[in-house]
Amino acid sequence: MSKQPDMEHPFNEQFEQMGLDARARFMQNHLCNVMHELQGSTLGIDNFGENPDGSLKEHLKRSYGDWLPPYSTRMRIVVTGAAGFVGSHLVDFLMKRGHTVIAIDNFSTGYHMNLLDWMDHRNFELHTHDVRNPLNIKGKVDQIFHLAGSASPDECISDPISILTTCFQGTINMLELARRCNARFLLASSCGIYGFPLWHHNPQSENFLGNVKTFGRRACHDEGKRAAESLCYAYAKQHNVEVRIARVFNTFGPRMRIDDGRVVSTFILQCLRGECFTIKGDGNSSRSLMYISDLIDGLIELMLSDYTGGPMNFGKQEEYNMIEVTEIVTRAVKKVQGDKFRPTPTSFLPARTDDPLMRHPDCTLAKEQLGWSTKVDIDEGMLETVEWFAAMEEEDWLYDTEEEEEGKSPPDI
Secondary structure: OOOOOOOOOOOHHHHOOOOHHHHHHHHHHHHHHHHHHHHOOOOOHHHHOOOOOOHHHHHHHHHOOOOOOOHHHOOEEEEEOOOOHHHHHHHHHHHOOOOEEEEEEOOOOOOHHHHHHHOOOOOEEEEEOOOOOOOOOOOOOOEEEEOOOOOOHHHHHHOHHHHHHHHHHHHHHHHHHHHHHOOEEEEEEEHHHHEOOOHHHOOEOOOOOOEOOOOOOOHHHHHHHHHHHHHHHHHHHHHOOOEEEEEEOOEEOOOOOOOOOEHHHHHHHHHHOOOOEEEEOOOOOEEOOEEHHHHHHHHHHHHHOOOOOOOEEEOOOOOEEHHHHHHHHHHHHHHHHHHHOOOOOEEEEOOOOOOOOEEOEOOHHHHHHHOOOOOOOHHHHHHHHHHHHHHHOOOHHHOOOOOOHHHOOOOEO
16 A cells, blocks of 8 residues: 655645635535535535635635545544544544544543544544444445553553453454454554663664563553554464554653643643642653654554554654653743743652663664654643643543542653
8 A cells, every 4th residue: 555645735726816715615616516416415505604704614624634635545444542642633634634534432531522623524433432342334444543542550550451451352353343344454552562671672672572570550551562462463464454563652742631640741730730740769760752743643654654564663762851851841831831830849759660761762663664753842742732731721521530639649651
C-alpha cells in the first residue's frame, strides 16, 4: 500500500477567484449535488444553514480537510480507544482527510467530548463497545488502528486484570476482525515492554529484549503489551494478517486525562494550582516526552508504509529528568498565568523500586524506514498542553467522579 500523495484541494483554481461568501455558496451547491446523487433525494439550502456566514461555513470546514484524496484512496478505518487521548487526535486526522472512521470505545477512560466535532458527520460512526468482546462490522474495513487500553499508573494498581485482558483478549478480537475483513492492522504497543532498562541499555532500540518484572504493579501493562505483540506476530504468520507495531514512548498534549496519575498531567495541575511538585526519588530518573502531533504522524506513516520487519519505536530522542520536567512545566504555566503565577515548591518522596530509571528511545529505524522524526519543540508543546489544561480544568467531565482523590497514588509515568 503506497503512501497517499500530498494534493491540492480539487477546487483551488476556482477558489482563488472567489471571496469567502462566494466560496461557501460554491461548496454549498457542490455538496448539494453530490448528496443528491448519493441519496437520491432533493436537498435544499435549508439543510445546511440559513446563510453562508453561519452554520454552513462550519459544516464545510468540518466536511472538507486541507485536501481530499481521490475517492479511490479514501478508506474505511476502525479506531479502537477512539475517545481517548491518542485515539481522538487520530480520528481528527483521518476525518479531515475524507476517510470514513468507525470509532470504538467503551468510555471507561475516554470522553465523548473528545469526539464532539464529528458526532453528526456522515463519515463518522461511533460504537460503544468493549474490545474484550468480539466485534462484527458489516462491509469492508481497510485499516484497524488498535489503541484501546490504559497505561495509567493508578489503574495498574486498581484494576490490573482489566488492563491485562484488554491487552490480550482485546487484541485477539481486533486481529480476528482484521483477518475476516482482510484489513491492515496497527497495534499501539508501549515502551513499557522494555521494563526496567539499566544504564548500559540507554537508549533502547527495538533489539533490546527488555528487563521486565512479571510480579509487580506495572507488569499488567508491560507484559500485556508484550503478549499483544506476540499475538500480532502469530496472526501474521498463521493467517497472513498485515500487521504493524508501534512502540510508543511517553506522549503528552491536549486531551490527556487530567487525573490519570502520570507525571506531565500531575505536574501541570500542581503548578496551575500553586501546589507542591511531588517527585519520587532524587529527581534524576528520566523520560522521553513526545508531543501528540508527532506521534500521530508516526502512526500514519507506519500504517501506510510497506515495513513489516517488526516493532518500531516512536518517541522524542531527548530525555529529561524529573527536575527538568518541572522546570519545563513552570515556564509554560508562567506564560499562561502571567501576573497570577506563583512559584511552586518541590518535595521529594521515596522512590518506588519498580519504577524505571529511564525511558529513552532509539528511533533510528523509524528515521531510516519512514523518514520520521519528532518536530515539535518540548516548550512549544508544553505551552499548548498547559493552555488546554487551564481552560478545561473546571470541566466536570474531565474527572472520574467515582474515585476518591485521596486514593490517588503519587504521580508516575
